[in-house]
Amino acid sequence: MEFQRMNASQIDRLWELQKAYKTEIGEDKPGEREKDRLSKAIEQRQIAFFGAFDGDTLIGCCSVTVGFSTFDYAPSGVFEDFYIRPSYRHKGIVRELVRFAYCESGVGTLTVGCADCDTDMYKSLGFGVYLGNLLAFG
Numbered sequence: 001m002e003f004q005r006m007n008a009s010q011i012d013r014l015w016e017l018q019k020a021y022k023t024e025i026g027e028d029k030p031g032e033r034e035k036d037r038l039s040k041a042i043e044q045r046q047i048a049f050f051g052a053f054d055g056d057t058l059i060g061c062c063s064v065t066v067g068f069s070t071f072d073y074a075p076s077g078v079f080e081d082f083y084i085r086p087s088y089r090h091k092g093i094v095r096e097l098v099r100f101a102y103c104e105s106g107v108g109t110l111t112v113g114c115a116d117c118d119t120d121m122y123k124s125l126g127f128g129v130y131l132g133n134l135l136a137f138g
Contacts, residue, residue: 011039052096
């Protein structure tokens with residue numbers, strides 16, 4: 001298994017997983033406009049994607065969007081877009097991918113917003129510090 005930070009030139013491979021992820025969580029599949037917007041965001045380093053590869057096959061990904069937090073007065077990341085192809089699940093790949101993304105992103109803290117049903121899974125991956133409730137505006 002190889003882990004790497006992905007770049008905009010890999011958008012087609014990443015896009016396959018993005019569509020599978022959206023389908024699995026019950027959201028509409030994104031279109032070409034969204035693909036172009038994502039590619040530009042990666043290129044402009046507004047979001048970082050990290051991939052897990054089995055040979056040439058991208059089998060999993062996650063993203064980290066970096067900002068600054070007064071939680072520890074350092075760069076802080078928001079963890080999202082976590083997806084592993086079903087045949088590769090329950091093999092410990094996710095733990096390695098999360099650690100890799102955390103280290104490579106250069107953040108001091110990494111937060112995730114999740115549904116109540118996913119809390120135990122994220123806790124098992126190392127997200128164990130509660131920071132209250134995450135709410136979205138709009």
